[in-house]
Amino acid sequence: MIKKFLLKLSFIVFLLVNSVFAQSKINPDSIKTKMQWFADAKLGIFIHWGIYSVKGIDESWSFYNKKISHSDYMAQLKGFTASKYNPEEWAALIKESGAKYAVMTTKHHDGVALWNTKQKHYSMVKNSPAKRDLLTPFYAALDKQGIKKGAYFSLIDWSYPDYPGFTKDSTRYKVSDDPARWQRFLSFNQAQIDEVNKTFKPDLWWFDGDWEHSAEEWKTPSIRQNILKIKPEAILNGRLQGYGDYDTPEQNFPVTRPKFNWWELCMTINNNWGYQPQDTAWKTPYEIIAIFADAISNGGNMLLDIGPKEDGTIPEQEVHVLKELGKWNKKHAEAIFSTVGGLPQGHFYGPTTLSKDSTVLYLFLPGKVAGNIMVKGLKNTIKTIRVVGTSRKLEPKVVGKISWSPIPGLVFINVPEDVQDEYMTVLALELDKPLSLYQGQGGLK
Known part of the structure; x- marks a missing residue:
């Protein structure tokens, strides 16, 4: 009897372990194959563009940290014009920098979508003078330049009524106390992810905000599965409560080589992600090149950020850094890319x-x-x-x-x-x- 019980128990354990492995892990050979372009790319460009560029304040965090009221923050929608937005010029500059991929903020924590979302929520198309889908022409321009497409997407949405956030329309609640309300948010969130995935088919997903909930609450295995159903070769960053493909240290580069197989240092050119005219702490081309060299020396990539103005123009200091970085990259390409x-x-x-x-x-x-x-x-x-x-x-x-x-x-x-x-x-x-x-x-x- 004991022997039969132990055999049954070992079989159950075997099934459980394999079930967990199947849900949370990826075949090492397949992940290595699809991560190869990322490992060879070395350089990506991050773009933080949203209504926060109107007043030049912190993206989303300015109302979260009570520097400004949520209503005053969202009023910036009225001043976002994208009147000088030229996605072809953006893509050409990214190409000139030597970058092999670019990651655009499709939606930050403030909940404002840069595409024409079908969900009942804020978007640049419906709620700003820009009145246009900003993602479609940009991703098309990247395709023409042969640059991989990346989509930043905030899991957090502090403006959505059913998110347990910090606006007048939403109170902090425990998911366990109101599971139906949380499920409504999850359905909305997944619907927006599906819109971006089906419309633009990003090569790379750059999630953010996972710290507020567990993998179980976010349903991150499902998020990953739904993305890969449409684009199996897509890669996901590590801010998905353990269900991503690579790690993303932010601003401070590692002193010793990280133990991750793949990693990416995301770094600003001044001290902020989005456009802030009062921030004049610009890094020099040499400083950016030194940081970049350190990252690739330790087996990583650099995701270098730019923050366009509300009209779509890129600050001249950022343009200068990208052009000088590109000149250096072109001269030393053999020592950088595919190493x-x-x-x-x-x-x-x-x-x-x-x-x-x-x-x-x-x-x-x-x-x-x-x-x-x-x-x-x-x-x-x-x-x-x-x-x-x-x-x-x-x-x-x-x-x-x-x-x-x-x-x-x-x-x-x-x-x-x-x-x-x-x-x-x-x-x-x-x-x-x-x-x-x-x-x-x-x-x-």
Whole structure:
């Protein structure tokens, strides 16, 4: 009897485990295949555009944090014109930056849709002087440029009457106390996701706001399943309570390499996501390039944000950064796109990447580096050193290699001042075979 009971129990456990796995996990091989374009892309452009650009205030959070009343915030709808919106110019600028994908805010936490939603809720088409669907022409322009389409979508909707939010029409309630009301919101939310998915078929979904509810309450397995039914190859960010494909650290880049297979650093060019004229803390092209190099060195991407004005024009400081970044990306493309993360910490004092076959090591030289740089623990023989984007070649010098010891010496490379890039110089070390590193303790036993 005990033996039969244990057999039954083990079978039930087996079914439960496999059921959970099927719902919450993805086949590792299939996810790796569909994530390849993302891993190769390295750079995306984030676009925060909404009614918050009228007064130049925090997107949604300004009324949440009581800097402004909800009614005054929503009154910005009357001032949103998109009168100078040129999606073709946007797409051309994104292409020039070197970005391979772009993510548009289809709806922020304020609930204002940038497309002609069929749901009874706010949209730019029905409630603003713009009176137009802003997504259709933008995604069409991206398609023409060969840029992957990304859709930011807020799970939170603080303006919807059935969301347990913070407006005069909605009181904070527990989902368990009023499940019917919560279900009404979920139906509305899924309907809007379905509209975006069926109309635009985004290559990438960038969800936000999942922290307010659990995966069970959000029904995130269903959200994922419904998206993939229409576009199986779509990828989803990690802000879906465990049902996404990659992680999204925000503003602060990791000090050590993240353990995630795929990740993306989302970063602003000043201190805010949307247009705020009082925010003049613009990052320089060098600072953006340095942050970008650090991200790809650690195996990640960068999603660089711009915040257009209400009329659809992009601030000139952001245009300048995108153009300078694009110029640098074009010159150093071989060291950036379709590479993998580089050396572990301690081998080189700067960012690095590797060709996919690990036979070319790229060294990014931060600042105006002239004179000797050093690489530690490189077992390989260096065949050639090239200054990427130029015809110049450099010679290595190996120091401290003892004939009877298997421990490699230190590689010094003298970098002449006249080969330096305006922002960041990159060297390509062509190796005799795939990268091999010594990571021991030197001569210590």
